[in-house]
Amino acid sequence: MPGSTNTILEQNPSNDKGSLITILQEVQKEEGYISQEAIVKISRHLRISRSTIYGVATFYSQFRFNPPGRNSIKICLGTACHVQGGDFLLNALQLEIGIKPGETTEDRRFDLGRVACLGCCALAPVMMVNNNIHSRMSVIKLREVLSKYE
Numbered sequence: 001m002p003g004s005t006n007t008i009l010e011q012n013p014s015n016d017k018g019s020l021i022t023i024l025q026e027v028q029k030e031e032g033y034i035s036q037e038a039i040v041k042i043s044r045h046l047r048i049s050r051s052t053i054y055g056v057a058t059f060y061s062q063f064r065f066n067p068p069g070r071n072s073i074k075i076c077l078g079t080a081c082h083v084q085g086g087d088f089l090l091n092a093l094q095l096e097i098g099i100k101p102g103e104t105t106e107d108r109r110f111d112l113g114r115v116a117c118l119g120c121c122a123l124a125p126v127m128m129v130n131n132n133i134h135s136r137m138s139v140i141k142l143r144e145v146l147s148k149y150e
């Protein structure tokens with residue numbers, strides 16, 4: 001909602017550049033991501049350049065710049081999953097849904113991200129969709145798993 005960012009900015013004084021992270025966190029919490037429009041508004045409010053804001057926000061992996069998809073896919077690239085072909089799986093998935101980590105498909109069906117470890121290494125390679133763990137994943141199983149999520 002466009003109004004949400006305005007409300008957040010009103011609550012954070014414009015002379016406090018140190019509030020940038022707080023503002024970014026609040027905007028993401030409210031809107032689900034940091035939009036271009038929000039960056040422009042924050043930039044005007046705090047008098048910080050947009051490139052500086054992007055630089056700060058991209059440093060912290062918690063921020064996303066695309067709207068979340070209806071289904072959120074996380075590919076695990078921790079050591080156990082990496083060894084079991086996690087990268088291969090990620091590449092196949094990128095080709096299948098046409099986006100890279102940090103992006104959302106145009107129809108908003110999926111967004112894609114990487115994680116360091118999902119805590120179930122014995123089931124590697126692992127992929128999580130929303131809160132569901134898909135274990136011992138393979139490229140062959142990809143389409144079948146994706147078809148469960150509209």
Ligand code: FES
Pocket residue numbers: 076077078079080081082116117118119120121122124126
């Ligand atoms: S490394 Fe993937 S679940 Fe631990």
